[in-house]
Amino acid sequence: MVGKRQARVGRFDVAAALAARALPGAMTPLIEQARLDAKMILERASGRAPSPLIGEQAEPAPLREVDLLSILPRAFVEKLRSAERDVRMLTGRLILGKNPSPLIERSRPAAGAVVSLPRKTPAMTRPLKVTDVIRETDDAVSIYLTEADGSALEFRPGQFLSVDVIIDGERCRRAYSLASACMAGTPRHITVKRIANGRVSNHLNDTIRVGDELAVLGPSGNFTVEPRPVNERHLVMIAGGSGITPIMSILETILRLEDRSRVTLIYGNRSWKDVIFRDRLAALRDEVGDRLIVDHVLEHAPEDWSGGRGLLTRDVLEGRLDALGIQDDGLQRYFLCGPTPMMQAAHEALQARGVAANRVAEERFTRPEEREGAKGSSEAELVMISRCGHEHGIQVEPGQTILEAALAAGIDMPFSCAMGGCGACRVRLTSGDVRMEEPNCLSRAELEQRYVLTCVGRPHAQSSILVEGA
């Protein structure tokens, strides 16, 4: 009876229902008619004409459903019902030997449709203490950090921190590599270079002070090496500008912990005064001798400059590799970090020399301005998460990432950098549509296998994801 009101049950209805129950079933239609007639007359008499429109009349309650108690005063009926329940309880236990269920059973949504309402996302970051601030060049600053309790940060060489800075009320998240050697007792630091119009890098360069707190996630990332003292290897590294930071960490760690390994670094910068870690590299070179070769390449070189000149293009790189006499011996590992055109050029140059792709590791830092934000759906979307054999539905609000919504719902999700840079939050999309911020760290192969990153992924339709290996 969609759309029809049910009329209030009145005296006549109850009388009719009583009669219908008392008299033989054959009489029921008669009684039913009598009830309607009586009602009509009564309503007319009291000045209420039936509605002239079809479908507007209230439907009378069906005779057999008329509740005989309904004309009694409400309070009285409630007492009566309560007494009825009491009696049922007693007879149940004493006569039928049935206890009420000790458990509270509530109707649950169908399996797999348990939906958590969106709640506030728990803070993902933790505060680190700034213990020292050292200016490296005119526009780069090193920030030394410890955990809030003063203990040293745990990390692997080459990993980065996601740093959250609130600027004008807006949260900005950026990745900064830890540039220190990964050894006990070595203070940990990140190095932040000013970027033209870069909000966070300028903010940090201008304002960071000893004693401040920095909200971070991580360390994260797989651009790293495992130092082993027995190793004897040659690492070739190509860095451009602030791309030196993870490279510095790796090369110093390796040179200090692996006595027989060596490193060749091709390092491009705009000019001599822009070279981050210039003195540190020179000092290290004095210490380890020939095991470290640093080849500076300058875009604006002074007249008397004898080293490489120009941007790190493919030609320049090939020239430097030749000049340094680097022959690929099939074992060397290559580490690249710098601006996108440099990385592209390096890949091409190495490929041309027959270096297998699996020996080339790279770290991409994209400028936030280049990132393409993926806008999520404009409505809340349902995302089913299966994890450890359990299914859980969450509501992802517009503006939320899947990761944020899942954490808010109390689901233990894997993640580390929360900015699409490390792959820790990778899950498989089993149905639906999820869009991610680009670029991110997923490879083409991973994309083809329908992997998505929850930390930068937003649903565009109802979707299902599978958390693997949890």
Add this chain to the structure above:
Amino acid sequence: MLSDKVLDNLPQEVRRRVEPYVEAVQLMTQTSNAKVLRSMAPSGIRGLILQRGKQGVPTKMPSHHRVYFDWTYPNDHPDMRELYTRAKEQQWNGDDLPWHIDVDPENTEKPIMPRQFMAFDDLRDRGIRLTDLEERRLNSSVASWMLSQFLHGEQGALFAAAQVTEAVQFFDGKLYGSTQVVDEGRHVEVFHRYLDTKLNKLYQINDNLFVIIDALIQDSRWDVKFLGMQIMVEGLALGAFGTLYQMTKEPLLKELLRMVIQDEARHVHYGVLALRDHFRHELSDSERREREDWAFEVALLMRNRFLSFEVYEEWFEHKLTRKEWAEFVTNSPGFAVFRQVMFKRLVPNLREIGLLSDRIKPHYDRAGLMKYFDGQSARELSGDQMIAELDAA
């Protein structure tokens, strides 16, 4: 006792049906103070006989207290004002607990309750052998049961705190009371969320707990509400929370309890402040005696009757008698600790508010509770101290 003999001679199936009623009648006939009996009996019938809490519909309880207004807004109780300030400063948000932690009730490394909580050997002696998995499940059932009772108790506390806020005659007390209402609401929130999203198992309210809540919600006298809620039920809660806090290895629950205990410590403190002077100076002797007996009855109810019968009904109804189950639970190490922690908190508070006169002492002594007489009352003990004490134990 006569009825025990009668019970023993009944066929098993008949016994199972009538045992709860016999218990209820025994309980009521043991009450010696006629006034107490008169005020508690209707609640006893509603809770124990009619099991109103388990009828599967919302329970509607009339309440008969007077709402006390004061249009002059006096600064009438500096201690309560101080408590109000502290309560405001110590507010916390249930969302901030580490809800991301995965809870597996059957995990043996981070058990919600330790293995030794129940005396499984004792069960074995009674002819019930449980497999390893069953033991773990029983343990986690008892944990769910306890937490469910906490939740039901918190619902009672929420409404009682609201009533008490209406009825109390100190204006500073009313302000303080408003924070307690918020606290209790938050407790309902976090316990429910824990049970609902982590344990997925919710037990019905225990009949005896229902009786206590029913009695104090319906009582028209504000001080009885206070006594029931702020001293007795909060004492029970502190005992139970403290025990579980001490024993659990489950990090989310531990953190949850740590936060809740700090709130509850304030609540009991408030009860002590409000009742101390009132009981000492405002009440006639017979009125005070009645409160004293009332508190004693409720204490016994909590000690003797808070025994996971709902778990019994789920697991052992056809294998053990209720009496055997009651013995088993009473003797289990976990419940022994629980009783101890509870009375360690409760008895000094009763002393402090003047409900442990020489007249009643022998009764407490017989119940083995006098050894807690010299402990610190809530007035002398902050939530932080309580937590530190539990951590050290």
